[in-house]
Amino acid sequence: MNNRRHFIAAAAATAAAALIPLRASAAVNRVVVVGGGMAGATVAKYLRLWSNRTLDVTLVEQNPTYVSNIMSNLAVTGQVALSSLNFGYAKLVSKYGVKLVTASVTAVEPAGAGLWKVTTRTANGSVGTLHAERVVLAPGIQMDPVPETSDPTRSADILHAWIAGPQTNQLRQRLAAMAPGGTFVMSIPPKPYRCPPGPYERACVVADYLKRNKPNSRLVVLDANPGISAEPENFGYAFGTLYPSVLQYVPNAKVVSVDSPSGTVTADVTVSGVTTRQQFASNVLNVIPPHRAGAIVQLAGLANATDQPFAQVWPYSFESVAKPGLHVIGDSHRTAGTGGTGLPMAGHVGNQEAKICASAIVSLLAGKSVDTALLAANSACYSPVSSTLASWLTAVYHYEDYTDPKTLLTSRKFVIHDYVSGSTGVATEALKPSSENFSKMNTWFKSLMAESYS
Ligand SMILES: Cc1cc2nc3c(=O)[nH]c(=O)nc-3n(C[C@H](O)[C@H](O)[C@H](O)COP(=O)(O)OP(=O)(O)OC[C@H]3O[C@@H](n4cnc5c(N)ncnc54)[C@H](O)[C@@H]3O)c2cc1C
Structure with missing residues (x-):
């Protein structure tokens, strides 16, 4: 068959x-x-x-x-x-x-x-x-629209800042204006979404900022996915070791709606197969929709x-x-x-x-x-996890037959190969965030952008 x-x-x-x-x-x-x-x-x-x-x-x-x-x-x-x-x-x-x-x-x-x-x-x-x-x-x-419960005309107020531009600046201003002791709530959409490590990267740099600039503030991360979807070692380390007192990570949490005037997010949170509808109050809100x-x-x-x-x-x-x-x-x-x-x-x-x-x-x-004989693609991606530390993720993708383990259907597509371990399917991540990675990140970014724009 x-x-x-x-x-x-x-x-x-x-x-x-x-x-x-x-x-x-x-x-x-x-x-x-x-x-x-x-x-x-x-x-x-x-x-x-x-x-x-x-x-x-x-x-x-x-x-x-x-x-x-x-x-x-x-x-x-x-x-x-x-x-x-x-x-x-x-x-x-x-x-x-x-x-x-x-x-x-x-x-x-x-x-x-x-x-x-x-x-x-x-x-x-x-x-x-x-x-x-x-x-x-x-x-x-x-972006999919986010249901706004009290005033649909205010849905434009709900910032994703996931397409860099005016929203990025607005989110920066709201974060800078947040009083110490405040709560920043952000959400991560279910896969597939743009830049798999990106939301965890944001969580880390925001947590770092709160730790340094806003005493007693908290960051709540509502993740629609069952766990950290990219660089689990590095982000797991950052969440658990660098930011345990600042960051609360909630997996299996799907945003249902937002009440902008009060800054309240309603999410369905699943724990051990049981889903409950919960509310999270915020001073600054950052919902990244599907x-x-x-x-x-x-x-x-x-x-x-x-x-x-x-x-x-x-x-x-x-x-x-x-x-x-x-x-x-x-x-x-x-x-x-x-x-x-x-x-x-x-x-x-x-x-x-x-x-x-x-x-x-x-x-x-x-x-x-x-x-198509030698068709391949590669990806490298550095992620800041604080103002001085960064991790990285890299993968080489080969164009070849792939059998989906769930459907058993085979098609030709790009499949990750790890040349060090010989395994397929999993991207390689840095051993640990470091300042050396942070400096290499700047070089990588400049060369990638020059590759595309000059
Ligand atoms: C916070 C964040 C961090 C990220 N970090 C990384 C990273 O470290 N490494 C990495 O590899 N990726 C990263 N990404 C992902 C990366 O930015 C995107 O995957 C990438 O930009 C996608 O490229 P694109 O050309 O498809 O879309 P875009 O780069 O978004 O470009 C789309 C362009 O199309 C234009 N456009 C749209 N519609 C029209 C139209 N009808 N007519 C004319 N123009 C139109 C837009 O104005 C825009 O300029 C990150 C993303 C985010 C949000």
Whole structure:
């Protein structure tokens, strides 16, 4: 049975690959990239580089400057200025010849003859149209709304600060203004969510800040997951050894609603299989809701807000399974489970996906098939756990057959390999947080951002 499923899955992948339309080379092939974040900026750059600048590449980004999510937890505590996390698009234009349109993409539709029509709208309302042989969608994520019990109009007041920008500054201001002895409550959504270690990283740096600046204050972490979902050794050490008097960790705690005026969070908390509805009072509240694909991925018909909130793609090219010609990279495609790529939502991973996608598009537009023989991706990620200490997490992912232990279905996706232990499936984490890691974190961050934006 298992073999047969394997055969069917493999046959389906082969058949789909064979169906990918190989275009006769046009004078100039055009690619439109939607979203200039970690994934979109990188794919635009590498499409130009790896096509020897023969592809016409237009990047459409709604903001004039990108604000990095990476390191933004240190902007919440005020250790770094949010402005230091800004990255512009000038180098992509001047050095690589990417065309830049500062506008929001409002529609992506088939235009016949293998072309896609991309509709754009600028901040002052001007509507434009682009046509392309292929479109790469990299819009990041959207957050599910948080039910607000007393005044739905105040739901915008509930900060996630999980898309770096104005909310990051607002959360910093609220934290700085909190009186000593106050309570900061934050919540972690169920997986999959953007940056698996990120919320634990935030919990650590906020706990560290409270310890140093706000005597007798507390941090309550409501985690919808059954336990620490990434770097359990390092964050477990930090929670239990560095912050036991400040931080209360509540696993299996799903936020149900928020009452903004009183700062009360209602959550379903499960202990030993028994679920009770509990209330948590806060002075500062930070709810990170469950995510879904960026709005344009949903508008393009590649995902929906309910049962399939992320787009399904072929992992070797990130081309949509439903709509060939459209590619989805970064945080908007399915990661885990059936039809997932196996790659988590992370900036470094988005950079890797961008290169796999750029290489595939260059091949496909040249009428060649995608070579998957040595396909792999890597990820490195440093996490500050205080103002001076950091840990890290790293993984190498190979594109290969994977049998899901729950469904017994086999598909080709990216699977983690640990070359030291020889095991598969688990990322490697630092032995312990250290100041040396903290300094290496700054080097890693600078080189990753330079890789994408310069
Ligand atoms: C606090 C925090 C810490 C993190 N730390 C790390 C880390 O240490 N390491 C790591 O690897 N990852 C980290 N991440 C995760 C990482 O930031 C994301 O996974 C990554 O940014 C995803 O890249 P993306 O290109 O998919 O989306 P984004 O980087 O969010 O970019 C999406 C872009 O698309 C644009 N856009 C959206 N819709 C449209 C539209 N319709 N038209 C035009 N433009 C549009 C947006 O303006 C944005 O610029 C962290 C995340 C957070 C929140």
